[in-house]
Amino acid sequence: MSDLKDLITSLSITAAGLARSPAGRRQLVKLIGIQVKLGLRSKPVQRYLQLARYMARLSVRGALLYVVVKYFVYRLFLHPANKLPGPAPGLFPFLGHFRQILAKDAGVVHREWANKYGPVYRYFAGGNNPSIMVAEPELVKQILTNNEFDFVKPPETKHFLTSVLGQGLLVAEGQAHRHQRKMLNPAFGPSVLHDMVPLMIRPTQQLIRQWHQLLRQGPADLVVSQGLGHLMLEIIGIAGFGTEFDAIRDPQHHPITRAYTDLFSGDKPMVAMLSMLFPWVGKVPFPRIKQVRRDVDLLRQSTQDLVLQAAKRTDIHEKNDLLALMIRQVDDDSGRKLSVKELQDQCLTFLAAGHETTSVAVSWCLHTLAHHPEIQDALRKEVSQVLSNMTPDNDQVASFPTFEDINHLSLLNNVCKETLRFTPPVPLTHRIAIKDFELQGNVYPKGTRVVISPMVSHFDKRQWGDDVDEFKPSRWDKAPANIISPYVYLPFLAGGRQCIGYRFALLEFKVVLALLIKNFKFTTTPGFQVRKGMQVSLRPLPNMTLHVESLF
Numbered sequence: 001m002s003d004l005k006d007l008i009t010s011l012s013i014t015a016a017g018l019a020r021s022p023a024g025r026r027q028l029v030k031l032i033g034i035q036v037k038l039g040l041r042s043k044p045v046q047r048y049l050q051l052a053r054y055m056a057r058l059s060v061r062g063a064l065l066y067v068v069v070k071y072f073v074y075r076l077f078l079h080p081a082n083k084l085p086g087p088a089p090g091l092f093p094f095l096g097h098f099r100q101i102l103a104k105d106a107g108v109v110h111r112e113w114a115n116k117y118g119p120v121y122r123y124f125a126g127g128n129n130p131s132i133m134v135a136e137p138e139l140v141k142q143i144l145t146n147n148e149f150d151f152v153k154p155p156e157t158k159h160f161l162t163s164v165l166g167q168g169l170l171v172a173e174g175q176a177h178r179h180q181r182k183m184l185n186p187a188f189g190p191s192v193l194h195d196m197v198p199l200m201i202r203p204t205q206q207l208i209r210q211w212h213q214l215l216r217q218g219p220a221d222l223v224v225s226q227g228l229g230h231l232m233l234e235i236i237g238i239a240g241f242g243t244e245f246d247a248i249r250d251p252q253h254h255p256i257t258r259a260y261t262d263l264f265s266g267d268k269p270m271v272a273m274l275s276m277l278f279p280w281v282g283k284v285p286f287p288r289i290k291q292v293r294r295d296v297d298l299l300r301q302s303t304q305d306l307v308l309q310a311a312k313r314t315d316i317h318e319k320n321d322l323l324a325l326m327i328r329q330v331d332d333d334s335g336r337k338l339s340v341k342e343l344q345d346q347c348l349t350f351l352a353a354g355h356e357t358t359s360v361a362v363s364w365c366l367h368t369l370a371h372h373p374e375i376q377d378a379l380r381k382e383v384s385q386v387l388s389n390m391t392p393d394n395d396q397v398a399s400f401p402t403f404e405d406i407n408h409l410s411l412l413n414n415v416c417k418e419t420l421r422f423t424p425p426v427p428l429t430h431r432i433a434i435k436d437f438e439l440q441g442n443v444y445p446k447g448t449r450v451v452i453s454p455m456v457s458h459f460d461k462r463q464w465g466d467d468v469d470e471f472k473p474s475r476w477d478k479a480p481a482n483i484i485s486p487y488v489y490l491p492f493l494a495g496g497r498q499c500i501g502y503r504f505a506l507l508e509f510k511v512v513l514a515l516l517i518k519n520f521k522f523t524t525t526p527g528f529q530v531r532k533g534m535q536v537s538l539r540p541l542p543n544m545t546l547h548v549e550s551l552f
Contacts (some may be wrong), residue, residue, distance in 0.1 A: 018368040071128050080444050081130035087113060090337060105532040106427045107455025114456045122297030130365060131430075131449040132439070135486040137463075139439060141449055143431060144487070144495035149174050164296055165352055166345030169500060179331075181500060183338060184346065187325035188500050193507055194403045195320050196239050200511040201400050203234040206248045208392045208519050215550040221525045224365040225544035228512075229382045232278060233257050235508060240304050240350055242313075242321040251464035254363035255302045256351065259295040286517035301474040303347040307340050322350065350501065357425040358505050360537045362512055363544040364423035365415065367530065368471050370522045370546055375415065375473060380521075382411045392519060408508050414473035416509050417481075420491035422471050424454035427538050430491060456489040463488045 025191040076082070076089045090097050101109050110133060113121055115395070119135040134140055143151050152173045161171050168379070169180050186192075207227055214222065232246040247257040310316065310323050316327060326346060330337055338346070371378040386409060389399040407413070429452045436445055459468050464480060475481040492499035499505070526545045534539040 001425065001515070031341065033120050036435075052236075057463070075128040075130055076124070079130045079448075080442060081122045081132055081322065081448060083442055084120060085117040085121040087117075089128070091125055094127050096126055096128050098126055101374060102534055106534040106538055107532070110428075110453050110456050114460070118431060119456075119460065121464075125449065128133050129449055131451050132444070133451045133453065133456065133461060134439075135453065137485045140452055140487040140490075141495070142458070143452065144440075144497060147437065148496045150435055150437060151433055151450065154430050154432045157430055164299075165348045166300070166341075167347030168345035169418060170349045170353060171345075178496070180342075181496075183329050183331060184326060186329060187322050188504060190503060191370065192320065193503055194323065196504065196507065197403050197406065197511060198397050198400055199239040199321075200235050200508055202250060202395055203231055203238060203248060204512050205392060205395060206230045206234070208515060210248060210393055211298065211520065211548065212550050215548060219547060219549040221528075221545055222548045223543050224366055224522075224548070225359065225540055227501070228359040229260070230257065232359040232508070232514065233260060233351075235512075237311075237356045238321070239504075240322040240354060241347065242319055242324060243306060255298050259298045259302070260355070263292065263295050296454070299348060299351070303344045303351070305342045311340075323347065338503060353499070354501060354505070356537050356539075358508050358512075359388050360425045360539055361416075361419060361505075361509055362516075363540055364538070365419040365509075365513060366516070366522050366546060367544055368419060368422065368522045369517070369541070372471060373523070375471075376517065376522065379411055380416055380517045382409055383518050387514060387518050390518070392513075400482045401514075403507070406507065406514065408483065409510070409514070410477075411473060412510055412514055414476040416513065417476050418471060418473040421454075421458045421489060423532070423538055424458060424491045425537050426491075426493075427455045427532070427534070428453045452490065452493075457488050457490055460488065513530065519551055521551060523547045 018113075029396060052169065059210075071094065087097060088100065092099065103109070105236075110123075113123060114133065116133055119133075120139065121133050122130050123133065126129045134143060138260065152158075153171070165171055167176075167371070169177065172180050207230070211227065214220065227248070230251050233247040234245055235242045237254075237256070245254040245257045248514060251257050251261045306323065307327075311327060313319070313324075316324050323343070326343055328340055369379070384403045386401045390401075431450050431452070433444065433446055433448045434452070436443060437448070438444075457463070461468050463484065467475070486494045492502040492505070523546065524546050528545050529543060531541045533539045
């Protein structure tokens with residue numbers, strides 16, 4: 001035994017000496033190489049290598065065959081959705097009709113296909129995934145109401161939204177969504193809105209004073225969508241969380257406005273679409289993607305701080321902002337309140353959805369009114385009757401219009417409705433079936449994707465008449481618009497997934513629009529070209545710029 005130990009020790013010393021010597025290391029490498037070559041020449045090893053090479057080739061061929069069969073043969077030809085009419089497959093592998101859709105304004109290509117193939121047709125999304133566009137009211141009702149729980153957000157959409165909004169109401173599915181909605185409904189009831197009007201007017205007055213200051217030398221071009229984004233953040237901060245963000249005076253002051261200003265500063269449609277289609281894009285270490293991750297982390301921390309600070313307020317039971325109402329809410333069945341994490345996720349949802357969609361809607365409304373000066377003048381005449389006692393410097397509640405005053409303005413109501421038809425803030429809604437389903441007598445397998453588009457339904461001549469391409473607020477005073485199906489007019493979706501804050505958003509839209517139209521005249525900026533961006537919302541690209549004249 002001692003001889004064996006001595007041999008091992010000697011060999012170890014020799015090996016250590018060789019490793020320390022450059023010449024020794026070269027000799028050692030040569031020796032190992034010789035041994036490897038001798039081993040490879042032996043028949044058993046050669047047979048194993050041949051088998052390994054054969055299995056590798058077989059695996060590669062199998063993988064290629066799988067990709068070809070699944071992504072090309074099955075999806076492009078054998079999937080049951082291909083029984084429907086629709087455009088021919090695109091020429092570029094895996095892109096489907098991605099390039100055609102992005103080549104024009106959001107919704108334009110979908111509308112062209114609907115006119116050509118009818119209200120139910122098939123087209124191909126990313127990965128050649130067949131998607132069924134549904135614009136038939138009864139079928140939309142089947143998806144959104146009758147079989148609501150059988151259709152959920154696609155995984156990539158849910159991943160994208162969860163990364164920004166957490167597990168809030170917009171992301172939750174099934175029973176989780178039903179429970180959250182039940183808990184949150186009281187915070188969005190009609191009675192709550194009456195107290196919200198002054199909370200919406202004061203920040204709007206602040207923006208008006210800022211714009212008047214910018215226009216003191218005369219009419220000028222203003223980036224109105226940027227100012228509106230800051231305004232909506234300030235309104236949601238005050239009315240939603242009882243907190244002033246100071247977003248209008250200084251967008252960099254509060255971390256929440258700082259993060260949102262950066263997030264919505266300039267992503268192109270392609271970037272947003274790729275992030276939704278391919279979640280791994282968000283992990284690529286590009287500078288912009290790193291900044292987005294920092295912004296999202298900042299939003300999460302800031303909303304958590306909002307919730308914790310609100311929970312400590314001694315007057316929480318006297319406040320009527322949305323966060324205070326959510327904190328006080330108790331589940332009748334379990335007696336449980338919303339946790340800090342649940343409240344945080346709802347705050348993230350209301351912050352993003354509550355400011356982005358409304359600022360987009362008002363931006364497009366002002367753009368459209370700039371192209372229809374006669375409607376703008378008529379609207380200004382109507383709102384001025386209710387706002388006659390209001391000046392930009394007047395923040396006295398006694399002079400503010402009431403909830404009833406705002407809602408009794410018929411042309412204002414019609415302009416807002418028609419804007420939401422003409423340029424719906426959310427152009428597309430995607431769903432994926434979690435079980436086999438039947439549509440118009442055809443059976444489609446689990447995993448089939450369906451698309452509902454207000455940009456298609458809102459321009460269906462069968463439902464609206466031949467003047468559907470006109471911006472015409474008066475259409476809402478008579479049929480068919482005043483009796484239109486809720487599964488045709490879909491600015492806030494419908495059924496169990498209808499936007500819980502739609503009453504709040506409509507009131508905010510009316511208040512802001514009325515005050516802006518009273519104080520300013522909006523006309524088009526020569527040479528300015530704007531597109532309807534295919535993103536989560538119908539954002540103007542670039543930011544909406546209008547020629548603005550102060551009327552004071």
